[in-house]
Amino acid sequence: MERILMKGNEALAEAAIQAGCRFYFGYPITPQTEISEYLSRRLPEVGGVFLQAESEIAAINMVYGAAATGARVMTSSSGPGISLKQEGISYLASAELPCVVVNMSRGGPGLGNIQPAQSDYFQATRGGGHGDYRTLVLAPSSVQELVSLTHRAFYLADKYRNPVKILGDGMLGQMMEPVTWEEIELPPLPPKNWAIKGKGEGERKFILCMELDPQELEKFNRKLEKKYQQMAEEDTAWEIFGEESDPHLLLVGFGTVARILKSVIREGKKEGWRIALLRPITLFPFPYKVVQKMAEKAGKVLVVEMNLGQMIEDVKLGVEGKAPVHFYSRVGGMVPTVDEVLQKIADILRGEGRK
Amino acid sequence: MKTIFERPKTLINKPFTYCPGCHHGLAQRLIAEVIDELDIAEKTIGVGPVGCSVYIYEFFNLDFVMGAHGRAPAVATGVKRSLPDRIVFSYQGDGDIAAIGTAEIVHCANRGELITSFFINNAVFGMTGGQMAPTTLLGQKTTTSPFGRSAEVQGFPFKLGEMLAQAEGSAYIARVALTNPRLINQAKRCIKKAFLTQIEKKGFALVEILSPCPTNWGMTPLEAVQWVEEKMIPYFPLGEIKVKEDGSHDAS
Numbered sequence: 056m057e058r059i060l061m062k063g064n065e066a067l068a069e070a071a072i073q074a075g076c077r078f079y080f081g082y083p084i085t086p087q088t089e090i091s092e093y094l095s096r097r098l099p100e101v102g103g104v105f106l107q108a109e110s111e112i113a114a115i116n117m118v119y120g121a122a123a124t125g126a127r128v129m130t131s132s133s134g135p136g137i138s139l140k141q142e143g144i145s146y147l148a149s150a151e152l153p154c155v156v157v158n159m160s161r162g163g164p165g166l167g168n169i170q171p172a173q174s175d176y177f178q179a180t181r182g183g184g185h186g187d188y189r190t191l192v193l194a195p196s197s198v199q200e201l202v203s204l205t206h207r208a209f210y211l212a213d214k215y216r217n218p219v220k221i222l223g224d225g226m227l228g229q230m231m232e233p234v235t236w237e238e239i240e241l242p243p244l245p246p247k248n249w250a251i252k253g254k255g256e257g258e259r260k261f262i263l264c265m266e267l268d269p270q271e272l273e274k275f276n277r278k279l280e281k282k283y284q285q286m287a288e289e290d291t292a293w294e295i296f297g298e299e300s301d302p303h304l305l306l307v308g309f310g311t312v313a314r315i316l317k318s319v320i321r322e323g324k325k326e327g328w329r330i331a332l333l334r335p336i337t338l339f340p341f342p343y344k345v346v347q348k349m350a351e352k353a354g355k356v357l358v359v360e361m362n363l364g365q366m367i368e369d370v371k372l373g374v375e376g377k378a379p380v381h382f383y384s385r386v387g388g389m390v391p392t393v394d395e396v397l398q399k400i401a402d403i404l405r406g407e408g409r410k
Numbered sequence: 411m412k413t414i415f416e417r418p419k420t421l422i423n424k425p426f427t428y429c430p431g432c433h434h435g436l437a438q439r440l441i442a443e444v445i446d447e448l449d450i451a452e453k454t455i456g457v458g459p460v461g462c463s464v465y466i467y468e469f470f471n472l473d474f475v476m477g478a479h480g481r482a483p484a485v486a487t488g489v490k491r492s493l494p495d496r497i498v499f500s501y502q503g504d505g506d507i508a509a510i511g512t513a514e515i516v517h518c519a520n521r522g523e524l525i526t527s528f529f530i531n532n533a534v535f536g537m538t539g540g541q542m543a544p545t546t547l548l549g550q551k552t553t554t555s556p557f558g559r560s561a562e563v564q565g566f567p568f569k570l571g572e573m574l575a576q577a578e579g580s581a582y583i584a585r586v587a588l589t590n591p592r593l594i595n596q597a598k599r600c601i602k603k604a605f606l607t608q609i610e611k612k613g614f615a616l617v618e619i620l621s622p623c624p625t626n627w628g629m630t631p632l633e634a635v636q637w638v639e640e641k642m643i644p645y646f647p648l649g650e651i652k653v654k655e656d657g658s659h660d661a662s
Contacts, residue, residue: 078492104491108484109517116481116514120457120488123475128488146478251473251489253453253496261467262475 058235063198064089064228067157067221068097070205071129073239076155077103078128080117082110082136085169086225087159090131111136115143115156122152123262125250127209131157133225134175135166138183144218145184148279149264151249153212155205156190157221159228162388170388171224171311176365179222180339187276189283191219191290192338194309198232203239204336210241211290215282216249222338224361226311226390287340294334295349296320302331304400305353305378307346307370309335312359312391319396328400338366346373356380357403359391418442420451422471431631433621434463436588437530437597441499442470444602448609454497457486461503462536480511483518486525497608499526505535508544508570515574515616522579522613526604529570529616532623533642540626544568547641552626567645571618575652581613583652587620587643589635600650612654620646 061069068090071079079094091107098105104121108114114130121128132140137158147154160175162168177183179192191211193204201223208219251260266272294313297306297320308316313334320330333349335342346369350356356378358367367382374380383399385391417423420442426435445451451472458466460479467474477485482500490498507515507529515527534552535541541554545567549558559567575583582604586597600617607615620642622634629637 078488080488106487106491109513112481113484113487113514113517116477116484117488117491119477119481120475120485120490121492122488123485124489124492126492128492142478143481150476251455251475252493253455254471254473255452259471260473263467264476264478265464 058233060231061198061234062089062229062231063201063223064159065093066198066234067201067205068093070202071155071209072097072101072103073236074127074206074209076127076129076209077101078121078126079103079105079130080108080114080121080128081130081132082108082114084133084136086161086228087131087133087157089228090157111139112143115140115147118154119143119147119150119152122147122154123150123251125247125252129155129157131159133159133161134163134178137175137178141178141182141184144190145182145186145188146264147218148188148190149186150262151216152218152262153216154218155208155212155221156218157223159223159225161225162386168388169225171226171390172361172386172388173224173310173312174362174365174386175222176338176360176362179220180341180369188279189286189339190217191215191286191340193219193221194336194338195221195223195227196310196313196334198227198230199234201227202234202236206239206241210244213244213247215286217282222310224311283340290337291340291342292336293342293345294336296332296334298329298331302329302349302353303355304328304330304403305349305356306330306332306359307335307356307366308332308359309338309366312361315391315393315396316359318393319400322393322397323400328404330400335366341369341373343369343373346370347375347377350374350378354378355403357383357400359383359396361385361390418446420445420471422469424469426469427465428462429625431622431624431634432462433588433619434530436594437528437619437621438466438469440594440598440601441528444598444605445472447602448605450497450605450609453495454499455489455493457482457489457498457500459500459502459506461506463501463503463530464537466501480506480509481514482506483511483514483523483525483527487518487521487523490523490525494524497526497605499528499605501528502530503536504529504531504533504543504545508568515570516577519574519580519614519616520577522581524608524611525614526608527614527616528601529618530621531618531646532621533567534623534626536623536626540623545646547645569646571616571651574616577614579614580616580652581654582607582615582650584650585618585620585646585648587638587648589638593648618646620648
């Protein structure tokens with residue numbers, strides 16, 4: 056199997072092509088611009104369309120138009136640009152249109168900086184746009200996983216007729232790692248018989264995002280609710296690393312942080328620490344049940360994030376008070392080091408006594 | 411017996427729900443007649459606005475996409491880029507196209523996007539109840555310019571058509587009104603040209619249609635028609651603003 060050293064953003068872009076994406080609408084913003092640059096060269100080669108929009112708002116609405124025709128389509132940006140796309144994402148969720156939205160997030164708020172951060176967790180998992188909607192959120196933690204989760208993102212978008220977000224960060228987008236390119240097989244999908252193509256000789260079709268009758272809108276909201284429940288039942292994904300059967304501490308971290316936590320576990324093992332890592336791969340749906348099971352097993356939880364504490368709210372919802380939940384973070388584009396986390400763990404274990 | 415007048419096939423057999431004296435219905439009928447005459451209904455996709463004509467999809471026997479306020483040109487771009495052999499038209503009011511969606515229409519025109527855009531200019535926000543629009547005339551009273559629009563405070567009525575004509579990618583820009591049979595016939599010819607501009611891949615096309623809003627202007631339908639002729643047309647002159655004849659232009 057061929058292994059190629061690739062930058063995260065370019066690997067994601069190539070994976071999108073392999074997954075059948077033929078339309079990309081975007082606007083430049085660091086640290087994800089390589090996705091646009093790569094696709095501007097590659098999409099014409101495969102008969103696709105790359106179009107640089109005048110704004111993030113236009114880009115997401117072009118995505119909406121192409122998605123309405125049944126095309127596989129994506130856009131990508133970073134925090135400030137995703138903020139502008141939120142209106143369109145709400146409409147896409149309302150019109151039940153599949154698409155992939157990539158956020159290689161950076162330090163915020165405001166213009167912030169261009170260093171890696173996880174401060175868009177709330178924005179990604181709580182919507183950000185108006186109305187009661189959800190998007191699936193996939194959180195890769197390696198360049199290889201940027202590839203596999205990009206495939207999965209297009210599959211899930213079509214499966215649920217819903218926008219799917221890939222939440223990476225500036226580090227994942229910019230780092231280079233070897234990638235193995237292999238055929239990725241996913242289950243078959245139903246035909247897109249809802250897509251707008253011009254009515255031809257058949258019945259006219261609409262893609263709508265409005266329902267003025269409250270009784271009807273309630274029915275539609277309940278339909279979406281069922282879809283979100285189905286996502287939780289069928290497509291929640293996570294990884295457990297380290298001491299799974301008898302841990303005395305559970306670490307929870309996603310994306311870039313999870314890579315660091317794996318090193319922490321390897322180092323801690325030298326000290327005789329039995330630590331488990333739970334890495335949510337889907338941030339929505341969040342693996343609440345697994346968090347609770349593992350937290351009960353470990354008795355103590357440490358959440359590490361590159362934000363002021365966002366995913367920790369989901370962890371606490373999962374733990375339901377059955378174990379203390381500690382927190383360590385670096386913010387503003389700073390990345391936690393292995394030593395810092397080891398020190399934090401030592402403090403927790405000292406403070407509460409070794410198991 | 412020979413049929414000399416009938417409902418266009420492209421319209422559903424359903425009465426328009428617009429206010430008495432509003433010209434949305436007239437404009438939409440003309441668009442439907444042209445689609446019939448060009449025999450393009452099977453491959454035509456409409457993109458609707460947010461505003462009084464948000465229900466436009468209900469009246470047309472066509473595939474339709476409803477987008478966000480002001481974003482129809484971007485949505486239409488996505489549709490057309492995905493299906494370049496289809497005919498795509500968008501339909502927007504003045505708040506939609508000339509206020510919140512200004513960026514989208516300007517860049518759509520400048521890219522020479524092969525779509526046909528219809529712009530209903532009635533000098534107010536209709537659906538929300540008659541607030542000031544970018545096209546509200548100087549001195550015109552609305553619910554948000556109760557003392558009359560003043561250039562010092564609210565700036566000038568926006569001539570979108572003239573501005574879009576400056577964009578290299580626009581191939582056909584016209585302004586029409588529907589206040590008498592002669593103007594209606596003229597408008598239909600412009601609507602047809604705007605579709606042909608797309609079919610012949612010449613570039614972006616837009617027809618601005620001056621329309622009365624008796625409800626929000628506080629007038630009878632006849633007074634409103636008179637107001638279009640006496641107040642709007644002098645500021646928004648009718649006619650073809652731009653006709654690009656040279657060669658075909660394929661935006662894709």
